[in-house]
Amino acid sequence: MDNVRTVETPVLIVGGGPVGLTASVLLARLGVPSLLVERRPGVTDHPRSRLINTRTVEVLRSCGLESAFEEISLPKAWRQQVIYTTSLAGKELGRVKTDAWAGDATLSPVLPLISSQDKMEPLLRECAEGLPGAELRFSTELIGLEQDERGVTATLLDHQAQRKEQLRTSYLIGADGAGSFVRRQLGLGWVGQTGIASLMNVYFLADLSPWIADRPAALYWVSSKGVTGVLAPLDGEERWVCQIGYNPEHESTGDFTPERCADWIRAAVGDASVPLNILSINPWTLSSVIAERLRRGRVFLVGDAAHQLPPTGGFGMNTGMQAMHNLAWKLAGVIQGWAAPRLLDTYELERVPVARYNSEKSLENFMLVARVNAAVMAQGAGETEVDDETRAAIRGARRYGNFIGMDLGFAYAQGAVVPDGSAPPKVADDVSRYIPTARPGHRAPHVPLVKDGREISSLDLFDFRFTLLTGANGSAWIEAGRKLAQARGLPLSAYRIGPYGELSDPAARFLDAYGLSSQGAVLVRPDGHVGWRSRLASTEPGPTLERALALLLGR
Template sequence: MTGIDAPVVIVGAGPVGLATALVLGRHGVRSVIFEQYGGINPHPRAHVVNTRSMELFRTWGIADAVRADAVDPAWAGTILWKQTLAGEPLGRIDVGEGPEDQLLRRLHASAEQLTSCAQDRVQQHLLDAVLTQGMADVRYSTTVVEVTDHGNLVDVTVEGVGGRQVLRTCYAVAADGATGGMRDRLGIATDGSPVLGHQLNIYFHADLSPWTRQDPALLIWLINSASPGLLIGMDGIRRWTFQRSFDPAVESPQDYPPERCARIVRDAVGAGELDVDIRSVGSWTMTARTAETYRSGRVFLVGDAAHQFPPTGGLGMNSGLADADNLGWKLAAVLGGYASDTLLDSYERERRPVAVDNARHSMANAVRMAEVGTGPETGGIAALLASPDPVVAAAERRRIAAAIPAQRPHFDALNQEIGYVYGAARHAGGAPLAATAYTPASTPGARLPHAWVERDGERVSTHDLLVPGFTLITGAGGTAWADAFAETAETTAVAETGKTAETGEGVPKRTVVIGRDVTSPDGQCPELLGIGEEGALLVRPDGHIAWHSAGGSSPASALAALLHGAEPPA
């Protein structure tokens, strides 16, 4: 570490950059974050916080704060289609009124549930956690102008209020978004779909309760000729965004001053008299692109720098948070001296297939949404709905109402959120996930299934048993597994990485024996984890399973292979 200013430099203080720093800090690794802007962008963009992200927030200690800032659950599960907000519904999806087996599957799959919390609020809670943790230096109004990878270290040149500075680091993480520029400077190309369109995002404050009080909804698609678009409730009270198509070839966000935007909102609501406070206007490009590689030497891509999806599915920020969790512990393991650098190659091997499948799912949702009035056909559909011929208008209303139920996988895709298994997508030739049909799995590469257990008189999730290290969970008769792991994991990992015993304390780890350390009052936990009385499984720091006793190997040898970047055993 001689001459190193910080072990890790992170470019970008958005949710994913902050999450990366938070994960590193949990593992005892310091970082510096550089953000070109002066603070958190108050313009809310993403808002869906899916089940897996809420589980991560639970682990990181901010789930309660995010939940407190989230939209009321009564809003979050309802999606409406209307001509204007003041008009009658064309149709709806209530996620909480779906098939019973699907609802029960979601209820029992996790200690947390999908919610909606505006990105600026999520970002604030992540920043608060990072600052409280005290392991990261967050520097706003500082631009990264150059990154030079020397092979054994990285120089990061920045410009800020104090002038130009060069920091020397072991690894750099590009979390600067889809248009941040780091990916392009590294010469990393992307592949995927062509541009589907461009969207204008108007953030405003207004009291829409006369139309939402009796029929609240998180998302309201408005199909009309005057002002079509999507209305999103960011707090269920006064904070809203309105998204509509625009053509950057002939206009820009600067062509939308507050008075024009207010008129657009009033037309979408269907109210000539409405007090609208326009707060900001932004734009974004709808596309699905994935970086061809997530690593360039000692520099890694996370979040939108690595992948960009249409928002149809709410997977963008959520995928980035899981990127941060995956990469963070691996960087810490290498910097801690108990893993080889090849472990870092597994970051791309595991996360890129997930991004590709999320892009596929998001694109399928976007294409399917054209059936109910979004996309290039909006004008024609709006004209039919407004036809002076009541027969034509009624027929179009019936057609849309019949097409809306098919949109449900867009809004209720539990398997997409938590069902991916590292290694499985590659071994199955990239077969897509079934979006809704989640089944808990205890196979290597899968996320640890959630089950309720009792610890010291308190009801906790199996996810609450995990530590910033490796956790071995055994059945009641598995104390031999636990004892052997506690005795051998440290020496095996040290030996396999070529380090001497003096390099540190070895692999951070914990053992949990069901029946000794925790109890399973309903008896379901050992069965759900697939370990019974005598079995065991080893859980990675990111909550994914590294090894299962049915695999025939030992946890220590499986751990050593993992720390060398090997794929999970079959």
Template sequence: MQVERTQVLVRGGGYAGLAAAMLLAWRGVACIVAERHAAASRHPKAHGVNRRSMELLRVVPGLESELFAISRAGANEVDVYIAETVAGPRQRTLIRKSDFDGPSISPAQICTAGQDRVEPVFFKHARAQGADIRFSTTLTTFAQDEEGVTATLRDEASNRDYEVRADYMIAADGAHGVTRDALGIEMEGPGVISHSVSILFEADPAKLIPGGGFVLCYLRNPSFSGVFVSCDDPGRGQLNIAIDPDAEPASAYDATRCAAMVRDALGLGAIDVKILDVLFWRKSALIAKRIADRRVFLIGDAAHLMPPVGGLGGQTALQDAADIAWKLAFVLKGHAGPALLDAYQAERLPVAHIALSRQLANYVERLQPARDDVRLRAHEADYLSAAMGYRYRSDAIALDASDDGAETENPLTPSGSPGTRLAHVVLRQNDRLLSSHDFAGRDYTLFVGPRGAAWAEAARRLAGQGEPILAAHLSVDALDEEGRFLEKTGLFDDGALLVRPDGFIAWRSVSLTEDPATQLAAAFAQVRCLPGPVDPARAAQVAEQAS
């Protein structure tokens, strides 16, 4: 049997799989994507790319602008409310565009494009970066050993079987994928909380959505509950209605019945409605007990299922993809030890629990107030903190005495503590205004206070030795004209902050130490899970602070 060789095999070419392939290829990692379907789904499914996801995706040249180009709504043009019908009086407005005009916490904006528009853009950029994406290709078996993964693929068009040998495999095969079961990984959580029918339809654009922007209406009607979502194509909408499959079979929801349901939900009278597609699905709340098994990593719906009430399910999938992509790239290129990959589960699994808890809270608060039994309050956080303030703890983070053990922090009041997301601060570089996040992306970045030249010199020496680190010396490489960076990162003016490619803080020294070169070298090796010298002075300092 023919055997092909690649570095990473991605099982599944949907939202998460294509994002992973795109970001792997951008980092110069060879990958093959095996997608069993012949083409991407035309159903919108997930909607929107939030600020945190966009921070991770925008490193790919041209991607950010193209995502906004495919969206009918402009950046941040979001209107979310609760009503009996879409056109009826509002019971409560949850989000309006003006809500995004407050203090900026990110250089990225919210894009509301649907998954049916986003996936082709990911596909295009992944292919352009060198990813090998194969539709109508089924992964039938796989086995892993100490050095890699061997999988059998079938080209459905030709019925040809062949083998692929990869260093690692990413399982992005969705909610009904079989990788998780093949690895013997169980899921935990409330399980199926409701059943829904999703109806994609067309109607008169002028009547369907008055005004512009992205509209999301949670429907609390005496006769039904559900959600209306506007789509990127004018006159097209998506309606999700809760149903009881025990009371009526799927065959009961023909085009006539679905059109009537759409009219009832819109509340616009007897308008013409054309049904384009109907899907039946289950709202589930489940998380895999493990999302890594030696050389196989679960991402997206293969790792966690969340009720789509608040958008965090899709964002968690995209962020899983970005996280495993940069970690695999660093390990495959020899820039990090294999133990860095253990940080994927250690960091991302808690985030999935936070996101699921917020989604379940949204489900109860926005749609089903009587279902308080499904909430998971142990991991609940406010929406902004769940979306952008989650914290990482793993061997890839050099935690210090500032860590208070909280699962999240409010991104409006960042601490700069290792394991938290870097604060967005506007910096000037020559005649350009940039975000602090614009300095992160491909390599690690050492941000250095104005009087921390010794730190910057140590970082530049490491870079000269081929290490993946960039020095950003405030007052030299960039100007903090508003004087906010030190305040938002907890540094003195001679301190240093080491930021990972994903924009998370890996290590911090609030001020200059006796031997910054040794200190930095030790910390940089530690957070990349490489063998390196232990800095006794720093260990003693942390122990003293902790006591």
């Protein structure tokens, strides 16, 4: 091979979208050097993904990015409802309150956000480039990979220098999108439904305030016999995207010229004279699929390379970023030597059920919204009064925007978890209802605490380390945990919460929220999920913790 040079890195990340950039940030925060390669010359300029759900904002908070993302978010007043209408100027069909997009301060210290991918990626890129150990190369494409028992050999093409190079890496992360070269090189196909719908994503500028100033919403679903689709605000001012469906058997993407898209937008608004500026048009295909495997050997798939979810609910990017949160600490443990390689087997065990569930529920949302359109088409509700069938269809679609259970309630039934025999909380609807619990496998609950005179959330303690929490009388657990961490070289922090502890609990919520006595203890993983819990004291806290850690770390 001409002009080939060989370099080495512990982790190679392929793909510089939100999930790949998140991988770079998380690994750097964990002290793991990585190289990210992206074939595009820079970050995207098209606003694809919008929703950043509560759990993902919690991950961003742990990286110091919460405030930066809040600055690019759609104002809160716009995140509290979805409106169904015949057009912006036409008859309104109904509204659905969106509790999951409005947030709940009793459940999390953060609020969910709505922004756009073209604003998110530059923030993630800037963060990664400012962290030691994170290297990013754009205009660089993966063109070949081979793996053996010791690592992966990747062939890269630098498009700017027109130079090939071989890279040797311990692990490779494929975050290279729906058409993933990495997945195809692994010989992995899709499981699920592909080609459910074909759509054009259109980014445009327009002042639509004359029709919506008194009714801000996260989405405006338009249903009439003339036009069907959705208008989505990006900044509450003039930045918008819309989704236009089409039939690929009768139309091609080339048929959607800026003029035709502008005509569709004006029809959706209900005013043929509204000024607007089309900035970009991006075709895409709606699917609900998961890769046959999320791992093969030393290669892992994340994001759209691992799964494609319908956008109804906004779980695609979020599922990918949270999967990377799950994988990053496990890679760090194996690379740094404090965990066994078989810990990496738990990535698929834990994340496949989550991806499958999110995919199924997102597809249900899509079908429920389609019922609204079908009811309008069948009854002509836009031309007369809103009929009962349309009202019922809109009520039936209420999970779209009300999914706090999906967002915070998912749990790992097997993997890097030590069950304690307790049952999960019972909820009437696991999509829209959430009851916090510290049952092993679940996200550790948010509890307001005070540390060094400053108010914090319990979630702020889970900063890329294992965290051992006890009640006021749990000193034996704390001492045992610190000794084990020092002996094993394990990143672990330990805190007593309550009177005379390192943290105070002003509202006296900690023990109830975590299901502990004052002598009990809970061990939270670096990704904020509970790994192990003992409700009571132990006569042998050291050996008990050692056995738990051995199970959690694959030893």
